[in-house]
Amino acid sequence: MALAYDPLFITSEKSAMEAPSPPPMILTQDELKRIAAFKAVEFVESGMVLGLGTGSTAKHAVDRIGELLRQGKLENIVGIPTSKKTQEQALSVGIPLSDLDAHPVIDLSIDGADEVDPFLNLVKGRGGSLLREKMIEGASKKFVVIVDESKMVKHIGGSKLALPVEIVPFCWKFTAEKLRKLLEGYGCEANLRLGEKGKPFVTDNGNYIVDMYLDKDMGDLKVVSDEILRLPGVVEHGMFLDMASTVIIAGELGVKIKNKQAF
Numbered sequence: 155m156a157l158a159y160d161p162l163f164i165t166s167e168k169s170a171m172e173a174p175s176p177p178p179m180i181l182t183q184d185e186l187k188r189i190a191a192f193k194a195v196e197f198v199e200s201g202m203v204l205g206l207g208t209g210s211t212a213k214h215a216v217d218r219i220g221e222l223l224r225q226g227k228l229e230n231i232v233g234i235p236t237s238k239k240t241q242e243q244a245l246s247v248g249i250p251l252s253d254l255d256a257h258p259v260i261d262l263s264i265d266g267a268d269e270v271d272p273f274l275n276l277v278k279g280r281g282g283s284l285l286r287e288k289m290i291e292g293a294s295k296k297f298v299v300i301v302d303e304s305k306m307v308k309h310i311g312g313s314k315l316a317l318p319v320e321i322v323p324f325c326w327k328f329t330a331e332k333l334r335k336l337l338e339g340y341g342c343e344a345n346l347r348l349g350e351k352g353k354p355f356v357t358d359n360g361n362y363i364v365d366m367y368l369d370k371d372m373g374d375l376k377v378v379s380d381e382i383l384r385l386p387g388v389v390e391h392g393m394f395l396d397m398a399s400t401v402i403i404a405g406e407l408g409v410k411i412k413n414k415q416a417f
């Protein structure tokens with residue numbers, strides 16, 4: 155749907171120009187996601203190797219990159235998709251693809267997130283693609299995160315929404331119980347994620363996901379991250395600490411851009 159609202163409008167620039175206020179307009183969450191995605195694609199330059207994220211926000215960025223390629227406004231882009239779903243979408247919009255073996259250093263990755271804290275730490279993986287996302291985004295010189303304002307939180311992981319952990323299917327109950335015990339001090343429940351017909355959800359890497367529901371913030375995230383990763387059976391978790399270079403946040407009042415600083 156066409157937006158009457160300028161998707162590339164930044165709040166602070168607006169006041170400097172003293173532009174007349176647009177009439178109040180309620181944007182849907184999907185429109186806000188699209189606004190953030192379009193803004194992020196402004197960082198893309200011809201010749202770049204791009205990490206292509208997964209999810210309903212990243213999908214808008216992939217569509218936009220495909221559109222700019224078709225219009226000849228971008229050239230020589232190579233995309234590295236973070237999931238099979240994004241791979242299919244990117245091919246369908248004409249983005250040439252490759253992988254991390256061929257391109258171990260990526261110029262720019264653009265992806266959504268489930269939660270973002272004031273230090274730009276993220277929770278990702280409620281869409282199930284956290285492992286490939288972490289590999290690809292961790293290999294990126296710049297990682298731009300795109301969210302609508304509902305994703306901004308004070309503390310990641312303590313919001314009663316899930317912190318996803320990818321585990322091997324072998325004796326998954328054993329690993330899920332170890333995770334629950336490890337995090338029980340934070341009011342933790344550990345639930346195996348289910349997919350179609352009540353069967354376990356299987357990631358692109360053939361693994362399962364345990365969703366950890368916490369009701370307290372985890373304090374030192376680095377310590378908890380290391381403890382989770384040390385458990386045998388755990389492949390990766392959805393905390394992306396100190397990885398985002400920039401977060402683009404679309405809200406009713408415009409777009410905010412937060413850059414990583416030395417905190």
Ligand SMILES: O=C(CO)[C@H](O)[C@H](O)COP(=O)(O)O
Pocket residue numbers: 207208209210211212265266267268277278279280281282283284287
């Ligand atoms: O981490 C992810 C997938 O693994 C997504 O980026 C995250 O879940 C946000 O999704 P959406 O843009 O649909 O809100």
